[in-house]
Amino acid sequence: MADNIQLDVARYSPERDDSPSFQSYTVPLRKDWVVLDALNYVKDKIDGSVTFRWSCRMGVCGSCGMMVNGKPKLTCATFLSSYAPGPVRVEPLRYFPVVRDLVVEMSDFMTKFRKVKPWLVRKQEKPISEGEYLQTPQQLEHYKQFSMCINCTLCYAACPVYGLDPFFVGPAAIAMAQRYNLDSRDQGAEERMDILAQHEGIWGCTFVGECTKACPKNVDPAGSIQQYKLTAAMHWFKNLLMPRASK
Amino acid sequence: MNVPVSRSAPPHTPYHPRWYRTRVSTYWWMLQWSYFRFVLRELTSLGVAYSCVILLCWIRALSRGPEAYEVLEKRLASPVVILLTVISLLLVLFHTITWFRLSADAMVVRVGGKRVPGVLISASNYVAWLVVSGILAWLLLR
Numbered sequence: 001m002a003d004n005i006q007l008d009v010a011r012y013s014p015e016r017d018d019s020p021s022f023q024s025y026t027v028p029l030r031k032d033w034v035v036l037d038a039l040n041y042v043k044d045k046i047d048g049s050v051t052f053r054w055s056c057r058m059g060v061c062g063s064c065g066m067m068v069n070g071k072p073k074l075t076c077a078t079f080l081s082s083y084a085p086g087p088v089r090v091e092p093l094r095y096f097p098v099v100r101d102l103v104v105e106m107s108d109f110m111t112k113f114r115k116v117k118p119w120l121v122r123k124q125e126k127p128i129s130e131g132e133y134l135q136t137p138q139q140l141e142h143y144k145q146f147s148m149c150i151n152c153t154l155c156y157a158a159c160p161v162y163g164l165d166p167f168f169v170g171p172a173a174i175a176m177a178q179r180y181n182l183d184s185r186d187q188g189a190e191e192r193m194d195i196l197a198q199h200e201g202i203w204g205c206t207f208v209g210e211c212t213k214a215c216p217k218n219v220d221p222a223g224s225i226q227q228y229k230l231t232a233a234m235h236w237f238k239n240l241l242m243p244r245a246s247k
Numbered sequence: 248m249n250v251p252v253s254r255s256a257p258p259h260t261p262y263h264p265r266w267y268r269t270r271v272s273t274y275w276w277m278l279q280w281s282y283f284r285f286v287l288r289e290l291t292s293l294g295v296a297y298s299c300v301i302l303l304c305w306i307r308a309l310s311r312g313p314e315a316y317e318v319l320e321k322r323l324a325s326p327v328v329i330l331l332t333v334i335s336l337l338l339v340l341f342h343t344i345t346w347f348r349l350s351a352d353a354m355v356v357r358v359g360g361k362r363v364p365g366v367l368i369s370a371s372n373y374v375a376w377l378v379v380s381g382i383l384a385w386l387l388l389r
Contacts, residue, residue, distance in 0.1 A: 097266035226353030
């Protein structure tokens, strides 16, 4: 294995650049290094002005998502050696506005995320004296996969629909809505249906399926959206056939 | 260090950072094989539409009597139409197979509290396809 590898990093400074450009750095190619280690090496030893987000370094916080050779990846979980002999191209997450270098603006996602009410909605809370809301392992299994989402937004960077239609609610937010809909303790499915059974919601998805491939936590947002579509279609049919039943 | 400042760049302030937005290329679907495959799958709907139109033509000819049926039969026997039919058959097959594969992701069936594996859901689609085809073949060929 070669001793070094070239890292091509996208640079953008809002103060002086019209558009991003690439800057190349040579970093040691160590077997145990991930792309984030290489970026930290650049920041510490070569160029302190390179800006990027990171925190946990173990695939939990979801803040180090970037495009590595054109694919959305958590850079803390992407080994440098997989790209040998290089070069490795590191860019900010696709389809998001770039704030600086590799840092993207995520407010759009956060707004949409909040819109789907990603919390337990109860029509009426039971008194504390009655104890907690119990759940069986089977009930937990219904939504557990979707609860693994770490909000890294790699799925948004993989989704061409989000790139083309910025109003699209997007994979992670819909998967999270489904996570709560399938929770036996939740009663907010109707409220979420109003938000998601729209063109910019589940029906905007054309099932490209790239979100599921990009997800580092195996959440399967594409699957969750299709399942939601089926639920929404059944709901619509039920209302059509038995209009009074839903009232 | 002398930092070059772009003339066209509006001034940056802490309260209004100037974000860079990338425009999605019109040819986005050609830039990645998985995107291209997706567009190909969508385009196979044209084959499905063509097959539906031909089927409607058959039904219309049937309702008009034996003469109309024979005229349509002759028209459909021309080499160009045969080629179109073969292409549409291939498109419909591609569409059907990919759809059956995707149905495994879209449907969650639980038996005894456990989720039925996707392979079984896809397989049940194929079984249903074979049964319907068998019934149709029996009706037409008996």
